[in-house]
Amino acid sequence: MPVIHITNRAGAESTLEAESGISIMENLRDNDYEIDAICGGSCACATCHVYVDEAWAARLPAQDDDEKGLVEDEPTYKPNSRLSCQIEMTDALDGLKLTIAPEA
Amino acid sequence: MSEHIVIVGAGHAGGTLATQLARAGDRFRITLIGAENWPPYERPPLSKQLLMGEVPTEKVFLRPESFYADKGVDLRLGTEVTSIDRAGKTVTLAGGESLAYDRLALCTGTAIREIPVAGRDLPGVHYIRTIDDTLAIREKAGSGARVVIAGGGYIGLEAAAALRKLGCDVTVIEMMDRVMARAVAEPVSRFYEAAHRAEGVHILLETGVAEIGGNGRAEYVADSHGHVHPADIVLVGIGVVPVVALAADAGLAVDDGIVVDARARTSDPDIFAAGDCTRHPNALLGQTVRLESVQNAVDQARCISNELTDKGADYAEVPWFWSDQYDLKMQMAGLPAPDDQVVVRGGPDSRSFSVFYLRDGKVSGVNAINVGADYVRGRKWIGEGRTVDAARLADTEIPIKEV
Numbered sequence A: 001m002p003v004i005h006i007t008n009r010a011g012a013e014s015t016l017e018a019e020s021g022i023s024i025m026e027n028l029r030d031n032d033y034e035i036d037a038i039c040g041g042s043c044a045c046a047t048c049h050v051y052v053d054e055a056w057a058a059r060l061p062a063q064d065d066d067e068k069g070l071v072e073d074e075p076t077y078k079p080n081s082r083l084s085c086q087i088e089m090t091d092a093l094d095g096l097k098l099t100i101a102p103e104a
Numbered sequence B: 001m002s003e004h005i006v007i008v009g010a011g012h013a014g015g016t017l018a019t020q021l022a023r024a025g026d027r028f029r030i031t032l033i034g035a036e037n038w039p040p041y042e043r044p045p046l047s048k049q050l051l052m053g054e055v056p057t058e059k060v061f062l063r064p065e066s067f068y069a070d071k072g073v074d075l076r077l078g079t080e081v082t083s084i085d086r087a088g089k090t091v092t093l094a095g096g097e098s099l100a101y102d103r104l105a106l107c108t109g110t111a112i113r114e115i116p117v118a119g120r121d122l123p124g125v126h127y128i129r130t131i132d133d134t135l136a137i138r139e140k141a142g143s144g145a146r147v148v149i150a151g152g153g154y155i156g157l158e159a160a161a162a163l164r165k166l167g168c169d170v171t172v173i174e175m176m177d178r179v180m181a182r183a184v185a186e187p188v189s190r191f192y193e194a195a196h197r198a199e200g201v202h203i204l205l206e207t208g209v210a211e212i213g214g215n216g217r218a219e220y221v222a223d224s225h226g227h228v229h230p231a232d233i234v235l236v237g238i239g240v241v242p243v244v245a246l247a248a249d250a251g252l253a254v255d256d257g258i259v260v261d262a263r264a265r266t267s268d269p270d271i272f273a274a275g276d277c278t279r280h281p282n283a284l285l286g287q288t289v290r291l292e293s294v295q296n297a298v299d300q301a302r303c304i305s306n307e308l309t310d311k312g313a314d315y316a317e318v319p320w321f322w323s324d325q326y327d328l329k330m331q332m333a334g335l336p337a338p339d340d341q342v343v344v345r346g347g348p349d350s351r352s353f354s355v356f357y358l359r360d361g362k363v364s365g366v367n368a369i370n371v372g373a374d375y376v377r378g379r380k381w382i383g384e385g386r387t388v389d390a391a392r393l394a395d396t397e398i399p400i401k402e403v
């Protein structure tokens, strides 16, 4: 199983054994990592916002306009912001590091 | 000893509340009671991805079914709560069992509004409120199946889009002179009407359903103009009503929804309520409202969990909502009134535009179709009570951030 290294809102770090083939959002949500993911992954809410480690940013699938439009305007936006529902977990992402963004 | 929280209704609000309270560890003992046999799930996909068969059923669960037991939540499915004894602080379940609570949360949601015409009880008349409803429709929704949908609101239209995609022949019957009339301004209605027609959906406006008929099952819908539409599936989407009987029978204040205060408390200090079933004040809107949205279900559930964990704060959220039809993603925020000024930004021809609503110059609402940035801005402006210049807003040469 690939793993994701996660820093939660309180700053605590943990490692999650992730499931490939579903989104990173679903991995986080199903394991109770604080994200609301209100729209269930429809790219409509930005409540699945995470910051990905710089070293990983380039290795992730590119952001489409939809995701960009939504996340860029979040008050908590950073250049390494991503909506985790828009990234599918794969074995190639084994070791990915991310931080859950604060509540907007 | 842990405080026992009993949550009635294992829907979006109830499931969210249980999940949030479980994070407090031993502080609470949580019992989550749901009349349905499914663990808490998201309803939006019922008229979208699940109806199209794009996702397996488990994909719409809020959490995997095993989550609740893992977190110590006693999830009782297929169980209806039939009454509340406020003096004794117990609830009675359908089997007769009684359960004591320290605090009770009512998250009973809404029930479908039945269509008041002859033939409404015939087999083959469907609604979309539960997973079971959607699966039953999908089973019959093969290519060429004739579907008549009563109601051109967003659920009817989402279902129309999904069923077209499955190859069904779809007719939508709408009483008003435009679709989604309660939710959006005329330019948005007209845009969606045209989009559906272009996809081959027959839309009949200013038309009612007179009768549903057939031999032992629904086989046709007769409309108010005397036309008869043969049907393999009749789908009714004419709205919902809040489920308030439990609350009303227990003597709690009810007014088209269970009345709660800004902390989601009912008129009994030990009983809270959240989600579609509540009428609640929203300081940001300066009025009391009853909303039917995931946003409100989640935010109100959070309001209760904050209150119970000593982080209480008054409810003040910008309402927001979305709707997916074909490749059109509409995101909506605010609660515009029918007489608000309507400003269209961008051309509907591009299939990417937005409509802003202004009240006394202040942004009161936004509908953004395939233009997420306008939605995000609009939602922010509504929260800030910001005044914008209508002419600048309508000018797409000016980036939304600079309006």
Ligand SMILES: Cc1cc2nc3c(=O)[nH]c(=O)nc-3n(C[C@H](O)[C@H](O)[C@H](O)COP(=O)(O)OP(=O)(O)OC[C@H]3O[C@@H](n4cnc5c(N)ncnc54)[C@H](O)[C@@H]3O)c2cc1C
Pocket: B008, B009, B010, B011, B012, B013, B014, B033, B034, B035, B036, B042, B043, B044, B045, B046, B047, B079, B080, B081, B082, B107, B108, B109, B110, B128, B129, B130, B155, B243, B246, B274, B275, B276, B277, B291, B292, B293, B294, B295, B297, B320, B321, B322, B323, B324
């Ligand atoms: C087809 C469809 C599409 C939708 N699309 C969107 C969308 O795109 N975006 C959006 O924001 N919202 C959408 N909604 C609305 C959204 O799903 C609701 O606002 C949300 O589910 C409300 O959550 P709730 O917990 O208040 O109620 P519900 O999710 O309805 O849950 C209430 C639960 O309580 C149970 N219950 C009631 N009484 C009792 C009792 N006495 N004992 C035990 N259990 C009881 C019911 O069986 C039900 O399971 C959609 C709804 C539908 C039906």
Ligand code: FES
Pocket: A025, A037, A038, A039, A040, A041, A042, A043, A044, A045, A046, A047, A048, A083, A084, A085, A086
């Ligand atoms: S879950 Fe809503 S945008 Fe990702």
